[in-house]
Amino acid sequence: MVSLPQDKGSRHSLFTRFAKHTAALTGRPLAFCAALVLVLLWALTGPLFGFSDTWQLVINTGTTIITFLMVFLIQSTQNRDTEALQIKLDELIYTLEQANNALLDLEELDEDELEHIRGRYLALAHSARRELRQTDKAAD
Incomplete structure (x- = not known):
């Protein structure tokens, strides 16, 4: 039997806590609605700023930065989830008598x-x- 590490409670790394919390928040319908409202507000301010290059640069820069950062947060969360899922599958394979243990750790x-x-x-x-x-x- 595999021994489990001591429960760290909230002693996960700051990045892990931040990534999990951000992924949970941004994956909700409210986050989508907030982003939609921001885009609509930006669009409505177009006539006020004469649809200038600076006005366009604001949305382009903002969305690029947010997308760039979200890619890393999503990848971190997905990597952690995938690793946990692989461990669970490996445990199921290992504990089944008829299972082929050569299938453990196939992702490698x-x-x-x-x-x-x-x-x-x-x-x-x-x-x-x-x-x-x-x-x-x-x-x-």
Whole structure:
């Protein structure tokens, strides 16, 4: 049995806490609505500023900066979620008696190795479907 680390509580890194909190907030409908309102306000101020280059630069710069930063926050959150999911799947594979433990940690293999293993499981799936069809025909 694998021993789990002591519960750190809120002692996660500052970036991890910030990324999780920001991802949770920006993934809500209210965040989308707030962004939409900002874009509408910007659009409505166009005539006031004569649709100037500076007026256009404000939205271009703002959206570029926000998009740039959000990519890193989203990637961090996704990496952490994916890693946790892989560990959970590895545990399920490991604990099942009939499971093939060679499938643990597949994400570390290169593309050729993955394709070879995938081919073996595709062949098993095709064989199982063929047997199922034959069983269904025999039952009719």
